[in-house]
Amino acid sequence: MVKAIVGANWGDEGKGKITDMLAQDSDIIIRFQGGANAGHTIINNYGKFALHTLPSGVFYDHTTSIIGNGVALNIPVLFNELKEIVSKGVPEPKILVSDRAQIVMPYHILFDQYEEERLGGKSFGSTKSGIAPFYSDKYAKIGFQVNELFMEEAALREKIDRVLSQKNVLLEHLYHKPLIDADELYQTLMDYKEMVAPYVCNVSLYLDQALKEGKNILLEGQLGTLKDPDHGIYPMVTSSSTLAAYGAIGAGLPPYSIEKVVTVCKAYSSAVGAGAFVSEIFGDEAQELRVRGGDGGEFGATTGRPRRMGWFDCVASKYGCRMQGTTDVAFTVVDVLGYLDEIPVCVGYEIDGEVTTEFPVTPLLEKAKPVLKTLPGWKSDIRGIRKYEDLPENCRKYIEFVEEQIGYPITMVSNGPGREDIIYRTV
Ligand code: GDP
Numbered sequence: 065m066v067k068a069i070v071g072a073n074w075g076d077e078g079k080g081k082i083t084d085m086l087a088q089d090s091d092i093i094i095r096f097q098g099g100a101n102a103g104h105t106i107i108n109n110y111g112k113f114a115l116h117t118l119p120s121g122v123f124y125d126h127t128t129s130i131i132g133n134g135v136a137l138n139i140p141v142l143f144n145e146l147k148e149i150v151s152k153g154v155p156e157p158k159i160l161v162s163d164r165a166q167i168v169m170p171y172h173i174l175f176d177q178y179e180e181e182r183l184g185g186k187s188f189g190s191t192k193s194g195i196a197p198f199y200s201d202k203y204a205k206i207g208f209q210v211n212e213l214f215m216e217e218a219a220l221r222e223k224i225d226r227v228l229s230q231k232n233v234l235l236e237h238l239y240h241k242p243l244i245d246a247d248e249l250y251q252t253l254m255d256y257k258e259m260v261a262p263y264v265c266n267v268s269l270y271l272d273q274a275l276k277e278g279k280n281i282l283l284e285g286q287l288g289t290l291k292d293p294d295h296g297i298y299p300m301v302t303s304s305s306t307l308a309a310y311g312a313i314g315a316g317l318p319p320y321s322i323e324k325v326v327t328v329c330k331a332y333s334s335a336v337g338a339g340a341f342v343s344e345i346f347g348d349e350a351q352e353l354r355v356r357g358g359d360g361g362e363f364g365a366t367t368g369r370p371r372r373m374g375w376f377d378c379v380a381s382k383y384g385c386r387m388q389g390t391t392d393v394a395f396t397v398v399d400v401l402g403y404l405d406e407i408p409v410c411v412g413y414e415i416d417g418e419v420t421t422e423f424p425v426t427p428l429l430e431k432a433k434p435v436l437k438t439l440p441g442w443k444s445d446i447r448g449i450r451k452y453e454d455l456p457e458n459c460r461k462y463i464e465f466v467e468e469q470i471g472y473p474i475t476m477v478s479n480g481p482g483r484e485d486i487i488y489r490t491v
Pocket of ligand 1: 071075076077079080103104106107357358397398399400478479481482485
């Protein structure tokens with residue numbers, strides 16, 4: 065059985081926590097897209113961890129963690145993360161890396177920085193991890209797959225020369241930066257080869273066997289629907305698909321093997337980077353939610369940047385759940401809202417004088433103004449509650465209101481950052 069865990073919104077919904085929790089009953093956890101540009105924060109009995117590349121299942125000794133072919137694989141980042149968790153007492157996890165995963169090259173990171181510099185105020189707010197240049201090269205067919213590290217030296221050197229002849233023209237004439245040396249790059253790739261060699265695997269074949277053996281497989285998404293390059297707020301999106309459907313491709317599984325799509329949706333909104341954010345709030349109101357949000361505030365796991373804050377957006381979340389093909393919603397960080405007397409929720413967008421509940425294309429989204437409805441708060445701390453009926457009435461009303469607006473069943477309510485802070489609900 066394959067389950068995907070994905071985000072309905074802009075990312076940072078708490079997917080890491082839900083994956084860590086569901087990994088308990090899983091055999092295999094796979095990252096299928098994205099790279100080290102975003103991070104999951106996970107809190108468990110070993111401590112608090114920010115994972116950027118490792119799947120969130122690495123804390124269990126019964127699971128195999130896989131980096132799928134769809135991932136932007138930064139090899140040194142992967143191994144530093146591995147070292148870090150092991151140094152904090154986590155048993156050495158079982159890791160496999162797809163032989164078809166592509167490698168983030170040192171020049172991808174440089175190009176990301178140079179391009180943001182060149183764009184100045186018109187930049188995309190990239191985390192400068194090389195993700196956009198990486199995926200551009202993948203689809204321009206000048207990327208390097210892990211298996212290519214194992215080619216004959218002459219063939220690899222020939223490819224390096226071919227790729228650098230293009231990169232160096234851009235460095236010299238567009239960015240006016242130092243050129244890349246082919247020998248140095250070859251040596252770097254040899255270092256990468258040594259690091260990755262013990263883990264390389266024909267992942268699609270491994271998963272085919274696992275499916276035949278009835279293993280439980282989790283696909284772990286990064287970011288959320290609204291950052292999808294096709295269905296998100298283009299161009300303020302990420303460079304690989306954030307949708308559950310892409311899990312089949314980015315891992316190498318049959319599309320019909322994904323039976324459950326758990327879409328993680330958070331009880332208020334936050335976003336990083338530029339782009340329209342209809343229910344955004346500002347000033348003291350935003351700062352209070354930011355500081356109280358998540359575990360230790362809404363600040364980027366990778367960059368430490370303060371996140372943009374907003375009220376729950378039913379329009380965006382309904383769309384976010386629809387595009388994921390949601391079977392279950394995990395509604396997170398509900399505990400954070402316990403300080404509010406009243407909780408505004410965005411129930412519609414007013415665009416050119418008309419109200420809609422359907423998420424629009426980007427030019428219309430830029431014009432949208434939020435239609436807010438205010439619900440009463442519950443003014444109490446709900447952490448530690450384990451049964452849905454034990455939640456305060458106004459909290460249940462908030463959850464049920466959101467469920468009705470988005471049209472997908474909320475089967476899990478998360479009321480704290482820990483593994484055990486979860487309320488299962490049958491609907
Ligand atoms: P992800 O990228 O979707 O995994 O999200 P992040 O890890 O960036 O952000 C989620 C943050 O919220 C992390 O710090 C989690 O520990 C925390 N978190 C997750 N679920 C809950 C919850 O139900 N309540 C609280 N207070 N924090 C949560």
